[in-house]
Amino acid sequence: MITSFHRTVRTALRALLRNILRSGLTTLGIVIGVAAVIGTMELGQGSSRAAQETIARMGANNLMIQPGTAASGGVSFGSGTQQTLTVQDAEILSQDGKSYLHSVAPVVRTRTQIVFGNRNWVPTYLYGTTPDFLEVREWDLEEGYCFTDQDVRNANQVCLVGMTVVRELFNGESPLDSEIRINNQPFKVIGVLVAKGANMVGIDQDDVILAPWTAIKFKVAGNSVANVNQSAAVKDDTSQQINTLSQRYPNQSPNLYPAQSLNQLVNTPLIDRRTNCDVIWARGLTGELMPEAKMQIGEILRRNHRLRAGVADDFNIRDMTEQNAALGATSKVMGNLLLGVAFISLVVGGVGIMNIMLVSVTERTREIGLRMAVGARRGDILRQFLTEAIILCMLGGALGIAVGRLGSLVMRWFLHWPTESSLPAIIASVTVSVLVGVIFGYYPAWKASRLDPIQALRYE
Amino acid sequence: MELIHLTDIRKNYGEGDAELCVLKGVSLTIQRGELVALMGASGSGKTTLMNLLGCLDRPTSGSYLLDGEEVTILSSDQQALLRSRKIGFVFQNFNLLPRTTALDNVLMPMEYAHSALSEREGRKRALHLLDQVGLSSRIYHEPARMSGGQQQRVAIARSLINNPVLLLADEPTGNLDSRTSQDILALFQQLNRSGLTIILVTHDQTVANHAQRIILMQDGLIRNDVRDVHTPTAIQPLTALPQNAP
Ligand SMILES: Nc1ncnc2c1ncn2[C@@H]1O[C@H](COP(=O)(O)OP(=O)(O)OP(=O)(O)O)[C@@H](O)[C@H]1O
Ligand SMILES: [Mg+2]
Numbered sequence: 001m002i003t004s005f006h007r008t009v010r011t012a013l014r015a016l017l018r019n020i021l022r023s024g025l026t027t028l029g030i031v032i033g034v035a036a037v038i039g040t041m042e043l044g045q046g047s048s049r050a051a052q053e054t055i056a057r058m059g060a061n062n063l064m065i066q067p068g069t070a071a072s073g074g075v076s077f078g079s080g081t082q083q084t085l086t087v088q089d090a091e092i093l094s095q096d097g098k099s100y101l102h103s104v105a106p107v108v109r110t111r112t113q114i115v116f117g118n119r120n121w122v123p124t125y126l127y128g129t130t131p132d133f134l135e136v137r138e139w140d141l142e143e144g145y146c147f148t149d150q151d152v153r154n155a156n157q158v159c160l161v162g163m164t165v166v167r168e169l170f171n172g173e174s175p176l177d178s179e180i181r182i183n184n185q186p187f188k189v190i191g192v193l194v195a196k197g198a199n200m201v202g203i204d205q206d207d208v209i210l211a212p213w214t215a216i217k218f219k220v221a222g223n224s225v226a227n228v229n230q231s232a233a234v235k236d237d238t239s240q241q242i243n244t245l246s247q248r249y250p251n252q253s254p255n256l257y258p259a260q261s262l263n264q265l266v267n268t269p270l271i272d273r274r275t276n277c278d279v280i281w282a283r284g285l286t287g288e289l290m291p292e293a294k295m296q297i298g299e300i301l302r303r304n305h306r307l308r309a310g311v312a313d314d315f316n317i318r319d320m321t322e323q324n325a326a327l328g329a330t331s332k333v334m335g336n337l338l339l340g341v342a343f344i345s346l347v348v349g350g351v352g353i354m355n356i357m358l359v360s361v362t363e364r365t366r367e368i369g370l371r372m373a374v375g376a377r378r379g380d381i382l383r384q385f386l387t388e389a390i391i392l393c394m395l396g397g398a399l400g401i402a403v404g405r406l407g408s409l410v411m412r413w414f415l416h417w418p419t420e421s422s423l424p425a426i427i428a429s430v431t432v433s434v435l436v437g438v439i440f441g442y443y444p445a446w447k448a449s450r451l452d453p454i455q456a457l458r459y460e
Numbered sequence: 461m462e463l464i465h466l467t468d469i470r471k472n473y474g475e476g477d478a479e480l481c482v483l484k485g486v487s488l489t490i491q492r493g494e495l496v497a498l499m500g501a502s503g504s505g506k507t508t509l510m511n512l513l514g515c516l517d518r519p520t521s522g523s524y525l526l527d528g529e530e531v532t533i534l535s536s537d538q539q540a541l542l543r544s545r546k547i548g549f550v551f552q553n554f555n556l557l558p559r560t561t562a563l564d565n566v567l568m569p570m571e572y573a574h575s576a577l578s579e580r581e582g583r584k585r586a587l588h589l590l591d592q593v594g595l596s597s598r599i600y601h602e603p604a605r606m607s608g609g610q611q612q613r614v615a616i617a618r619s620l621i622n623n624p625v626l627l628l629a630d631e632p633t634g635n636l637d638s639r640t641s642q643d644i645l646a647l648f649q650q651l652n653r654s655g656l657t658i659i660l661v662t663h664d665q666t667v668a669n670h671a672q673r674i675i676l677m678q679d680g681l682i683r684n685d686v687r688d689v690h691t692p693t694a695i696q697p698l699t700a701l702p703q704n705a706p
Contacts, residue, residue, distance in 0.1 A: 003579070007571050018559040370555045373516060374569035375544020375622070377537045453516050457555070 012387040019360075026356040027396035029349025030436065034400025034429040035407060036342035041425035042408040044335030046418035051331045052287070059199065060320050061102070061287055062136065065089075065280040065297060068314035083276040084314040087213065089304055090280045094132065096300050100293035102285050103135035106277040108213045110221035115181040116169040123165055125208040126182070128216025129281075136283040137196075144176050144191030147212055155214035160191040162208035183220045187211060213277065290319055343432070349396070350436035357389055357444035368448050369456025382449035389441020390434060397433030401426055462528075463626060463657050464490040464513065469522035471508055482508045483519070484680040490659070492625070495652040497668035498661045500677030506661045507630055509677070513659065514547050514628045515539045527625065544573045548619030550629035554611040556603040556618075563599045566590060566617045573622045582621075589617040593647060609640035616647060620656075627651070629660040633667055645670045 016023040052060075067084045090106035097104065108128035113120050127133070131146050147158045159180070166175055175189040187209075196205040211220075284293040294317050301315055361368070368381055376384075408419040471483040482505045490496060498506050511517040512524065515531055524532050531542060556565050566586040570577065577585065590596055593613040603611055612632060619627055629648070633641035641664070649670060652658050660671070668674050676684035 004574075011571060014560065014564070018557075366555060367557060370557075371568070371572070372540065373514070373543065373549050374618075375540050375572040377540040377572070379537070380572055454511055457551070 008383055008387050009391070011384055012391050015364075015384075015388055016391060022356065022360075023392060026353055027392045027399070029352035030346070030393050030396030030433055031349075031400040031403060033342065033346030033349040033436075034397045034433055035404035036345050037339065037429045037432070038401055038404025038422075038425050039407045039411070040335070040338035040342045041422045041428075042404070042419040043411065043417060044331070044338055045422045045425075046408075046412075046420035048328070048331040048335060049420055050418035051328070055320070055328075056138065056287070059137065061284045061290070062320065063282045063284060063290070063293060063297065064318045065093075065282065065301070066316055066318065067276075067278070068312075068316065084305065085277055085280055087275050087277050089301060090130075090277065092304050093280065093282060093297060093300055097282070097293070097296050100285055100289055100296050102283040103132045104280060104282045105130050105133035105136045106213060107133065107279045107281055108217045108221060109278045110183075110216060112183045112220065114165075114169065114209065116175075116178060119169050121165060121168045123162070123207050123209050124204060125162075126216070126220075127208065127210050128213030128221070129210055130213060133210060133281065136281045138283070139196065140194045142192040142194045143174065144189070146191055152212040152214055155218055156212060157185060157187045157215050157219065158190045159187040159209050159211040160193055161189055161210075162193045162206035163195040164204055164207040165209060166192060182209070182211070185215075185219045187215070217275065217277075284319075294319065346429075346432055346436060350393075350440040353389055353392060353436065354440035354444060357385065357441055358447070360388075361385065361444045361448040364448075365451060365456045365459040368451050369453045369459065372451070372453035373457060378449040381451075382445045385445030385448045386438065386441050389445065390437035393433040393437030393441075394430070397430050400433070401429060404429075461492045462489055463492045463494075463526070464488065465523075465525040467523045469509075469512060469519045469524065471505070471512065471517075472520045482680055483512075485522070486680075486682055488675070488682065488685075490657065492657055493652070493655055494657055494673055495648065495671045496659045497671035497674045498659060498677065499663065499665075499668055499674060500683075502663075504677040505680045506677055510628050510630050510659070510661060513626075514549060515543050540572070541574075544569060544622055546625050548622070548624040548627045550612070550615050550619050550627065550632045552631040552634040554603070554608070554615045554635075556611055556614060558604070559602055561600045561602055562590060562595060562606070562614045562617075563587070565603070565614055566621055569618060569621050575622065586617070586621060589620050590614070593617045607640075608636050609643055612636065612640075612644055613647065616644070616651075620651070625657060627656055627658045629658065631661050631663070633662065633664065638666075641667060 065085060085106075087106045090104050093101065094104035106129060110126050110128070111122065112126060113122050114126075130152055131148060134140070134146055141160070142163075144160070146160060147156065150156075151158055159182070161169075161175055161180075166172060169175070169180065170178065175192060178189050179186050180189060181187070193206070193208065193210070199205050282293070282297065284290050297317055298313065302313065305314055307314065371381060371384075404425075405421070408421075411417040412419045466486055466488040469483055469486045469488075470481070473480045473482060486509060498509070500506050508517070512519055515526070515534075518532055522532070523530060526542070527546065529542075531539065534542065557568065560568075563583075563586055566589060567582060570582050575582075587596070587599065590599055593616055595610060595613055595617070598606060598610060598614075601610075603614070606614070612635075616632075627648075632648075633644055636644065645667060648658055648660065660667075662668050673685070673687045675682055676686075
């Protein structure tokens, strides 16, 4: 059995080698087809991976926890109008949510003018946060170093600036160790963030300044932006009164209640030591586990906020699932399209094989007659020609895999297209090329086996 | 001992009005170890008879016992097996595989023989046969680099590889000059002396004279069957003209 298989393969190889140029040209169709399949699948896989990475860089795995909605007399004031989130919430989330969350950072937002020398600018994002924010956003530093937890505890006036700020304030020169003034407070620039570009809705993410949240909250903002809303304008911030500069540059929020005197302040100390933050950023461990991450955040926050069952959440969680799905679907459609084209070229290659095999059967009619005369059965002839077709296709497939891999390497090196080696592509193309060999080789082989030995021997 | 026993073999081609009777009732017995020459005019049915004897074709009617076995009722696969075990063919146009060495050509029928011979034993046997036909110095030559006589000797070695009992040669010297023909015939006689039964078709009286028995066919029937080697003149070679050879 083994030896007869061995003999069949050897005979087929000899027959193919007898006309090596034609065998090579025949198999070219399969080579091109398989190379196309491999190339497109590797490119498809690479670009979908690249798309995923891009999405991730734009914050795909990010979750934003916003304070709940304030409502008064049936009038809802929109999300973030109630101050329910605290820095402590963020700390608890990062401690208890480790199974789904990579990192958590509280953010205090404000919007104010910054000044350096004779230039000034209002950054889109002026965030007070913790060093973990860079983890959450997967953000690296171009130069310098990040502020520390120590800086956060001491409310040190240091900051990191984004590329747009560097361009606008520093004319593109290195801002390290410069001192900028944020709302008239001096902040030392200790690091520069790498450029991130625009986010999914087109807002420049590099127009940013990051500083310890304590410094922003107690020395710059005075008030959280949420306080702009009158209904929620609760003064919980003592730094405001102590900071004399704020008297000269009054806060935008109107005072609904008369300012407390120092005596009153001393007599009624703030019982609630919790410090509010405007939003908590978190990063899930993987894109797939986002729903679970959201559930867990919800549980932890409800527990921490002591919400009874039936009471609505006093926060809400946003993620980027829809954008992810949309981008993923696009690259998938493109990949399938390319693959379809590649498979069509494989089929064309198969038709080429069939054509040449038919020619070969006609040309070798005498040989077939001779083989029958010396004792070959119809099955032997069928098997031999089928083996030839399959070997052609398999060799073509192997060559095609090599060419396809080479092609995708060339694409990566010279065109910088993202490609990724793909085992399924190789398995699929080997299977398909064998199938092509069987399907398109069968008819010529069958035709050969039906020849009449006497007629075949006499064939000129 | 009888090797071949034909009784009333008929072969018709076509059907209805176009029906053509090529063999009209041939009865024939050939003993083991005979060297038989088959002669006759072109179109008299020699090749048709040889095809039947070689189990390449089936008669329309009649019985054919080969080695005591009725072969007309065998399936085509069984006939193929029989051909590979008992029959060797030598053709007028040699029919070697192109771009294939003499050795590989000789080994080719072994692929279908299901013999007990191992690869190495088969190779040894092929080399021995090539030596026997005087081609030990041309083992790796391809047909394109050999003369007609050498090609025919490769074909004879090929026909012997599976150790047949019957060698059928249809005009084996038809494409060769008289000197080379002489060589081939000497080879046949040598093989015949070692026990092989040989039937050869020829148009050439001098070729036929090398056989111990000459069968003359005419119009689908056996007209004459002569066993005396030393009286070739008993046969009237009227119709056996060399220029009729294709
Ligand atoms: N396949 C076929 N179909 C129809 N008629 C055939 C077929 N094969 C042979 N014949 C006819 O049978 C007759 C005998 O043919 P055959 O080949 O046996 O002659 P032959 O004696 O070998 O002649 P030659 O000496 O020329 O080789 C011829 O008239 C031929 O036309
Ligand atoms: Mg003939």
